[in-house]
Amino acid sequence: MDSQRSILIIALAFVSFLLWQQWHKDYGPExxxxxxxxxxxxxxxxxxxxxxxxxxxxxxxTPGPDAGISRHExxxxxxxxxxxxxxxxxxxxxxxxxxxxxxxxxxxxxxxxxxxxxxxxxxxxxxxxxxxxxxxxxxxxxxxxxxxxxxxxxxxxxxxxxxxxxxxxxxxxxxxxxxxxxxxxxxxxxxxxxxxxxxxxxxxxxxxxxxxxxxxxxxxxxxxxxxxxxxxxxxxxxxxxxxxxxxxxxxxxxxxxxxxxxxxxxxxxxxxxxxxxxxxxxxxxxxxxxxxxxxxxxxxxxxxxxxxxxxxxxxxxxxxxxxxxxxxxxxxxxxxxYGFLWFISQPLFWLLTLIQGFVVNWGVAIILITIVVKGVMYPLTKIQYESMAKMRNLKPKIEDLQARYKDDRQKLGPAMMELYRKEKVNPMGGCLPLLLQMPIFLALYWVFVESVELRHAPFMLWIQDLSAPDPWFILPVLFGASMFMMQKLTPMTVTDPMQRKLMMWMPVAFSVFFIWFPSGLVLYWLVSNLISLAQMLYIYRGMEKKGLHSRKA
CATH class of the missing domain: 2.70.98.90 (Beta-galactosidase; Chain A, domain 5)
Incomplete structure (x- = not known):
């Protein structure tokens, strides 16, 4: 579980670096x-x-601009x-x-x-x-x-x-x-x-x-x-x-x-x-x-x-x-x-406009396309959560091996691999689905940022412009709350105090970060988190019935 979280943080940092690099190239000072x-x-x-x-x-x-402009113009x-x-x-x-x-x-x-x-x-x-x-x-x-x-x-x-x-x-x-x-x-x-x-x-x-x-x-x-x-x-x-x-x-x-x-x-x-x-x-x-x-x-x-x-x-x-x-x-x-993921963004935009043609509301269209995308990716999500749950169930055995071979790191590695083989658990199983979903996340980001159709498009209540930030900060706060709930549903297994504090403060950091994001984009992430919560509860409940998952592990 620790390795999965570390890889996720590294992946997010890498994507952030790519975004910053591209931003600086395109929008930096002249x-x-x-x-x-x-x-x-x-x-x-x-x-x-x-x-x-x-x-x-x-x-x-050819003449230069404004060359020869006279009062007779x-x-x-x-x-x-x-x-x-x-x-x-x-x-x-x-x-x-x-x-x-x-x-x-x-x-x-x-x-x-x-x-x-x-x-x-x-x-x-x-x-x-x-x-x-x-x-x-x-x-x-x-x-x-x-x-x-x-x-x-x-x-x-x-x-x-x-x-x-x-x-x-x-x-x-x-x-x-x-x-x-x-x-x-x-x-x-x-x-x-x-x-x-x-x-x-x-x-x-x-x-x-x-x-x-x-x-x-x-x-x-x-x-x-x-x-x-x-x-x-x-x-x-x-x-x-x-x-x-x-x-x-x-x-x-x-x-x-x-x-x-x-x-x-x-x-x-x-x-x-x-x-x-x-x-x-x-x-x-x-x-x-x-x-x-x-x-x-x-x-x-x-x-x-x-x-x-x-x-x-x-x-x-x-x-x-x-x-x-x-x-x-x-x-x-x-x-x-849409950047280098245009081949994903264009079909997503086509689907978004198709949905909007029926519901005649871009905010509702964003909610529905999120449901569609999360539904299509459900098999990957299921693999991810099952792998995370199995890794958490192995935590006592992993700690026992770490205590047994604490002075012999050369024997610890093979022993861990044998444990994974015996229990039929892939330690990277929860990371690969996340990495596969990330291009879709980035592609949708550019769809919401670049599409003029969302400019000044109203949703409902206080959201009257999906291309502008939430004026009352309600969506960013709700997003942070949903992220906090997901953390509670998936308890941290890290022992390092600094890492634990970092993970605990991530919902707050993201809420503040999203204050400046277009409300349509924050709406997508909020709905995506809510659907993920529902999927997580459904998957864990099914695993508990089979005796494969324990929330107290």
Whole structure:
């Protein structure tokens, strides 16, 4: 029994170390931008994307964020049922985006502000045309193109299936219409360039699109509720890869791929550029004046005189709804980051949503999925508790052997093994089931932490947000009480005073620890403990009837 407890503590410590290591990697402090990194900018502070870096046909450099912003800039306001967007006529960039279906805080009636341009912090989506004749060429005297908008306010009406927001510009014989296409209930926006070459010469352009975010600042994070605020991308060969601001500051990303995508994440929400999935694109990243940039460069387009062309890409900004993201690009749904146990978490999330579809309450769904999981794992639980009970029954015989061979440790080991063989007891039998259950425990942890569906989801009574800690600390206290009851049902056999005190105070420590955890996660653990208590009583009662278990042992 002592060895089982020791192994359990070691296993928990090891898992805690892995969680801490991953947390520090993803959410630790960002390094300061070095002088060599700032040298990526030219004298005007513009971000350089050269042809040599991308290995494409010769193209000009794209302008840096905010380059050429003038007092003539206007903002085009667009409203749909799920998006509130502001588009700058300077470059046609998305400089503000709110999500009216998601409150900033519970019952605040304030839309979640996802993208914004404000003093000291930027999070915007830029896109444009570079190349020999691209208007976003940094050699253009006007800087970024100043588009013309026929209207400054657009709204998706009831029953309207599509809203087109057009911007117009002419440059070196190119007629350019940059338009944004919105649809009801959709967080993805189609961004298209309709080009016409009215000159008598070939025109060469290349589209780019990237996300820019200030590295310092942003939303708060904590160890108990981690918020990964950084970049990620996907390629044909690597479906999902985090690329944090620390990674950006160390090296520039430059990856050719068929299709692909580039994104910025912040916990429950994601902003992403999804270029043409049938085209050869180039993913890139940069650091610009304390701001991280990640995006995609499309293929070079040549327009003959009188020729028309259509270049299109998709922009997504909204909640991490896995089904919607999976339809846009391969691997984009993995931004709902379940970690290395994603192959367990995804089926559990599917089951959770299936149950919720029937009960229409996420708290009840958590209780029911806990019952299902504990039911499926019951055979392992039975093996675990039976092994623990048998080991406890052997305690007098083990103590007798220890007293007999206290001065001969070489003989004690074989004698103990012979006792286990004779009594048909495996000293590790109670540990293996615990270790097998631990991946499911961790997988469910990430399901409850990462799923936007639980954000602000009410349960009952005082629990009105399953993604937030229990405001009255009732669930953590109940969890500690259930853990204490389990300890009483399984008396400690350790003799070391320090270990006994440690085990006695574990329920209190966990109760305090869980104060900062999401209430949905604490609800799961509480229900899991209650079911374990019921299973333990049932298993021990059956063993007592067979004469295999004694609670006084």
């Amino acid at each position: 390094p300061v931008v070095s002088q060599t990194q700032t040298e990526q900018l030219d004298s005007n502070g513009e971000l350089q994307l050269s042809a040599d870096e991308f290995g494409t046909q010769p193209v000009a450099t 206007q903002l085009v306001t667009v409203e749909t049922d799920v998006l509130q967007v502001k588009i700058s006529t300077r470059g046609g960039d998305i400089v503000s985006l709110k999500l009216p279906q998601y409150e900033l805080t519970k019952d605040s009636q304030t839309p979640y502000v996802m993208m914004r341009r404000q003093p000291g912090f930027d999070f915007i989506a830029e896109s444009g045309l570079i190349g020999q004749h691209g208007p976003d060429d940094s050699r253009n005297a006007d800087g970024r193109p100043l588009y013309h908008a026929s209207e400054l306010s657009f709204q998706l009406g009831d029953g309207q299936q599509e809203l087109i927001v057009p911007l117009h510009y002419q440059h070196q014989g190119l007629e350019i219409e940059k338009r944004f296409i919105f649809r009801p209930g959709q967080y993805d926006v189609r961004v298209e360039y309709l080009l016409r070459n009215t000159s008598d010469e070939v025109r060469v352009v290349q589209n780019y699109q990237h996300l820019l975010q200030t590295i310092e600042g942003g939303r708060d994070s904590s160890f108990f509720m981690p918020i990964y605020r950084g970049a990620a991308y996907g390629t044909q060969s690597d479906r999902y890869k985090k690329y944090s601001f620390k990674d950006m500051q160390k090296s520039n990303l430059s990856i050719p791929t068929l299709g692909g995508w580039a994104a910025m994440l912040e916990h429950y929400f994601v902003a992403a550029w999804v270029p043409d999935q049938e085209a050869d694109n180039q993913l890139y990243s940069r650091v610009n004046r304390g701001r991280g940039v990640i995006g995609a460069l499309g293929p070079v387009v040549q327009l003959q005189p009188g020729q028309d062309a259509l270049i299109s890409t998709t922009f997504y900004a909204g909640p991490k709804i896995q089904d919607n993201l999976a339809e846009l690009a391969n691997g984009l749904d993995l931004t709902v980051d």
